[in-house]
Amino acid sequence: MTRLIVAAGGGGDAVAAAMLHAALYGDADQAVILTYAWDRLLIDPLPGPRGTEGFTGLETLSPAVSKVPAEARPIAPAGSTLPRLAAELPHTLALIDPNNGAEGITHQLEDLITQLQPTSIDLLDVGGDVLARGDEPTLKSPLADSLTLAACAQVNAPIRLLVAGPGLDGELPYEDLRGILGPLIHTFTANDVEPIGPVLEWHPSEATGMLAAAARGVRGTCEVRDAGLPIPLTDESPTVHEVDLDEALTRNELSRAIMSTTTLAEAETLSREICGFSEIDYERNKALWLKEQQPTALDSDSVHRQLAQFEAEARSRGVTHTTFRHLTEVLNLDGSQRNELREILLNSHPEQYAAPLWSITASGPQDPSRTT
Template sequence: MTRLIVAAGGGGDAVAAAMLDAALHGNRDDRAVILTYAWDRLLVDPVAGPRRPADFTGLHRLAPGVISVPATAAPVPPAGSTLPRLAAELPHTFVLIDPSDGVEGVTAGLHALVTHLAPDSVDLLDVGGDILARGDEPTLLSPLADALTLAACSRIDAPVRLLVAGPGLDGEIPADALRPRLGARVLTFGPGPTGAVDRVLEWHPSEAAAMLAAAARGERGVCEVRGAGLPVPLTDESPAVHEADLGEALRRNRLAGALLTSTSLEEAEARSREICGSSEIDEERERSAAARRLARTAPELDRDAVLEGLDRFESEARARGATHTSFRRITEVLGVPGPARLALRDLLLDARPEQYAAPL
């Protein structure tokens, strides 16, 4: 069998795709091919927007229009990417989504991959469920990537199953709002499938994938995540995977509909600004510039200062009703730049091992 999983937004969706493959098919030798963006958070990639093939060395050409990212690939500095390390630590083949030519280009690449693989199944996977949004909700932070893949998957001549894992876990559209848009429950993750990505979640920055794995292991409560400290409930529904109607999702998603004939990423950004009022890549550009300034001035970690800051944050977060937090949230609260994040993680695991509810 050959199976194709399209990681709708890249990043954590690619990690969740490995969990999905493990849950559905166990440890079989014929692992799924995962089609994903190289579009990482600024903790990993200081350059705004998705990476394109020219941003890597060592890519592998599987077929015309089909480029995979092997473990030996490397991003061209100053860009960064989690994909080569994912390829090194997971037994899947990771194929690159290149949105340079808009939905037209993503569709062409997806068609070439389906033609090359002739897969028995094609799943489009989104963690959190914001792919089911209209695309213009004020709480949405990253609608563009999902809209591009949703539009492209609607155009290929192959059946595509749309799956939503962990409704509400991305902190953008609440689970209650998504529930009427969800179809049958396909499965509920347990601790077993998370074992497939244990090592990855020790370093990968995705908060949604981290919460999905923690919920699958039985963690319940409220997790405080990025930015303003969004509270995300961890409930019995959090480890669930539901099917949703792809056609309905496309009709509902105004941004995806507007991108159907787009021929460049710049055009897609312009339509996002018209419909959503902004482009997430513009916001990444602003945060990237701020992060570069911080990195130039950031001192080395002071253990006592870090632990004092953590105590203050913990007290305040508990008062807000939080029971868990993400590593990314801690880096933001303590003002720790990307280059120092590994030292911070080591410090936290050494000083507070009893508070580690992997990977939260």
């Protein structure tokens, strides 16, 4: 039997889909995870998602859908985590190509369902921004999730909408989501994280990283993103809730508006009109800004001095944890230096590793210039 899981926003949602499959379905059934190649600028220096034209080595999964095997490669200068995920996860990764808008994704879904005849279809979103109305001041990236919701709503097949880790993406707080969340489907545990544990050692997703940490029992406040957004880690953080798909569509104005779009550009235009922005515009602007920045050379003493200052300031804000992605940006490093930074910190202070987060404690790294 085959289970189809649609990763609503791509990126970390695809990793969470593997965790969901292990928790709900075990090893008996195969999983096909349909996901975007949309890894944001930390991995991919090009703004926006990659379609089939952005890879070499893709394979045909159905007439309208390509499979991303471990041997596939993004065409430079683009980057993508999908080939490595394909190598490390025991699942088939299928590529959502949004270049033909919501109608194109709908066609892909219908074609894939005809080909696979899946036992079940889940649409999974980590955090819950798929439930955004479009006018929330904290909303940052509604387009990807709205496109997949619009496509799923038009498919003539039963699709279950699941929200994991409500509030963890920092786009809608849990308090705003509480009223629309349906039945509790599962609460992730440390055992559920085991299948994706090695992936979380390198994958940059903050929301899925916090979901895994919460499943392992981490509680507190985690600071994320370049803006330093505080995210509460509570007993609700590792939960998975079902949400009525039609109710979600009624709530999501952007998703309703883009249902008949046939290009990504058309969907972007509607996002600007309804939400006041396009997340790809943000990526375009940030990519230009990053080109003008000179990354800091990695020096262990300098890293620890800057980290000590950041941690002191973070503790004063009530922050208990952060992500390595956030630390990379705080220390003015680029994405390629993230793993090296992580190695420096884990070698010097392994006790602060609350996998896959970094714990900010009063006994954390000290400024080497003050030691004797």
